Amino acid sequence: MTPAIPEYTGEGDQMAYSSRRLLPQNLQDSFIKLLSPLVKLFSKWGLSPNSFTIAGVIITSLGTVAFLMGYIRLAGIFILLGGLCDTIDGLLARTTGKASRFGALLDSTVDRYSEFIMFFGIAAYFFYIDDYGAAAGTFLALCGSFMVSYSRARAEGLGFDARVGIMQRPERIVLIGLGAIIHMNAFKFAIWLVAFFANFTALQRIRFAYKQDSTERKKEVIIKT
Numbered sequence: 256m257t258p259a260i261p262e263y264t265g266e267g268d269q270m271a272y273s274s275r276r277l278l279p280q281n282l283q284d285s286f287i288k289l290l291s292p293l294v295k296l297f298s299k300w301g302l303s304p305n306s307f308t309i310a311g312v313i314i315t316s317l318g319t320v321a322f323l324m325g326y327i328r329l330a331g332i333f334i335l336l337g338g339l340c341d342t343i344d345g346l347l348a349r350t351t352g353k354a355s356r357f358g359a360l361l362d363s364t365v366d367r368y369s370e371f372i373m374f375f376g377i378a379a380y381f382f383y384i385d386d387y388g389a390a391a392g393t394f395l396a397l398c399g400s401f402m403v404s405y406s407r408a409r410a411e412g413l414g415f416d417a418r419v420g421i422m423q424r425p426e427r428i429v430l431i432g433l434g435a436i437i438h439m440n441a442f443k444f445a446i447w448l449v450a451f452f453a454n455f456t457a458l459q460r461i462r463f464a465y466k467q468d469s470t471e472r473k474k475e476v477i478i479k480t
Contacts, residue, residue, distance in 0.1 A: 275419075277426045277452065287346065294346045304348035304358060308365050311340035315369040319376030327380075327442060331435025334373060338428035341366060363404070366424060370400050373431065377446070392446045399453025400427055406460040415464040420456035427453060 297307075318333030344362060348354040374397040381390035403420060410417035427449050434445025 276421055276423065278429065283425065287342070290343065290346060294343060294350050297343070297347055298350050302347065304344040304351070304353055305361060307340045307344035307347060308358075308362050311337045311344065312365050312369045312372070313337075314340060315373050319372050322376035322380045323383075325380065327435050327439065330376070331432045331442075334428060334435065335432035337369060337373075338425070338432065341369070341424075341428075367401065367404060370424075370427070371397070374400070377431075389443050389446060392443070392450045395450035396427075396446050396453060399450055399455075399457060400424075402457035403453050403460070406457045406464075410460060410464040413464070415467050417460040417464055419463050420459050422449065422452035422456045 314333050315337035318330045318337060321327075321330035321333055341362070348358055374393055378390050378393040378397075381387070381393060403423065407417040430445040430449055431442075434442040
């Protein structure tokens, strides 16, 4: 059954809507707290947030090589480590006061490359073992992942808030990484979950923007009358 999408009525509703994710926000916050001592240590060492951004895509690329060689569990570990670097770079940027618009652009761009590389390796592996159904699911997951990012970027470029969605990047990385580590069946199931919920998230963002636009238009009508 498709989850109901609530009406946009204001800031309070926006916050309630945006908190509905596969990985609960309190779980993500707890994980970030666990990383705090490590981030402070990296800060003392003078490490750059951008270095972790680049490290993330390199480690993910190693995961792709592992996928191509058939080492699925090892690939899953690399995917999770690459995602960990992506988490650390943002935390380190805020801790050291080095957050910048270019850093945000670099991070977002590298994230897209990382996901493309990851899904390329997964699809290539499934093509190699003649599992075309799983390869198709991987393609849909890739499309959904990119549309999640594009729908937010396009909506925010038009002045809407699109920071909503049940499956964002952390959920995608955790599902793919853990699925690969656990078992092949769990891995395939994770891919199809990402394929469905990533595309659903893109539609959530589009509809959320539509609700904001409708609300603004109604306000304009009321003011004019």
